[in-house]
Amino acid sequence: KSSTGGLEDEMTCSVCQELFKDPVVTKCGHNFCRECVCEYWKGNEIPACPICGADSAISDLITNHTLRNIVDTYKKEGKKPKEESKPVCSQHKKELEIYCVEDQEAICAICVTLEKHKNHEFLSIEEASQKFKEELKNSLKPLQDTHQKIAELKEKYRGNLNNIHDQADKTEKQIKEDFEKLQQILHEEAKNLLADLKKEKEEKEQKMRAMEESAVQDLTSVSTIIKDIQQKMDEEDQIFL
Numbered sequence: 001k002s003s004t005g006g007l008e009d010e011m012t013c014s015v016c017q018e019l020f021k022d023p024v025v026t027k028c029g030h031n032f033c034r035e036c037v038c039e040y041w042k043g044n045e046i047p048a049c050p051i052c053g054a055d056s057a058i059s060d061l062i063t064n065h066t067l068r069n070i071v072d073t074y075k076k077e078g079k080k081p082k083e084e085s086k087p088v089c090s091q092h093k094k095e096l097e098i099y100c101v102e103d104q105e106a107i108c109a110i111c112v113t114l115e116k117h118k119n120h121e122f123l124s125i126e127e128a129s130q131k132f133k134e135e136l137k138n139s140l141k142p143l144q145d146t147h148q149k150i151a152e153l154k155e156k157y158r159g160n161l162n163n164i165h166d167q168a169d170k171t172e173k174q175i176k177e178d179f180e181k182l183q184q185i186l187h188e189e190a191k192n193l194l195a196d197l198k199k200e201k202e203e204k205e206q207k208m209r210a211m212e213e214s215a216v217q218d219l220t221s222v223s224t225i226i227k228d229i230q231q232k233m234d235e236e237d238q239i240f241l
Contacts, residue, residue, distance in 0.1 A: 015037065018033075023067045024063055024064060030051045031067055046158065094108035
């Protein structure tokens with residue numbers, strides 16, 4: 001592969017296979033013609049890079065000024081496109097103009113007269129190229145359909161992933177709300193139980209104090225009686241009797 005061919009490959013859009021026109025770079029670092037990538041994204045809910053499939057968006061596209069200047073300079077220097085560099089017959093050094101259907105090879109006008117290609121079916125290079133391009137185009141359709149289906153599956157999986165996140169967030173929020181409500185209920189229940197306990201305590205203390213006061217009164221009365229009896233017992237027998 002020549003260095004010129006390698007350079008031209010670097011300046012070629014992978015979508016349209018032409019030299020870049022208004023090249024832009026995506027977030028993932030790949031370059032495309034602005035018109036090509038925007039056209040490629042039409043109808044896609046979530047745009048993805050045509051090369052690696054990474055998520056992107058039109059708003060993320062950045063004009064690649066360096067690449068645009070390189071392409072402009074390349075064009076001004078009069079470099080011929082790859083397709084203008086026509087191959088020649090290795091045997092006769094003539095331009096390949098005919099395609100041999102039986103041998104499946106491009107040949108020059110002199111090769112047609114050789115015994116090797118006698119009675120073979122021939123097509124012009126343009127006809128053969130058009131024929132095979134059409135076949136490739138038809139074979140490319142299932143791949144494009146598969147690509148579309150995979151892209152749709154990717155979007156479906158992305159949607160499911162978002163739904164999982166949303167459901168998890170909602171469930172987490174509901175759990176927190178339910179826990180806060182439960183805490184409030186428990187707090188109120190604890191408050192009521194403590195109030196009942198305090199009331200019961202006060203009632204029992206009041207009852208005990210009343211019983212204690214009654215006991216004190218009884219104790220005082222009994223003490224007075226005991227004191228009176230003891231005093232009487234200390235008097236003279238005559239007075240006692």
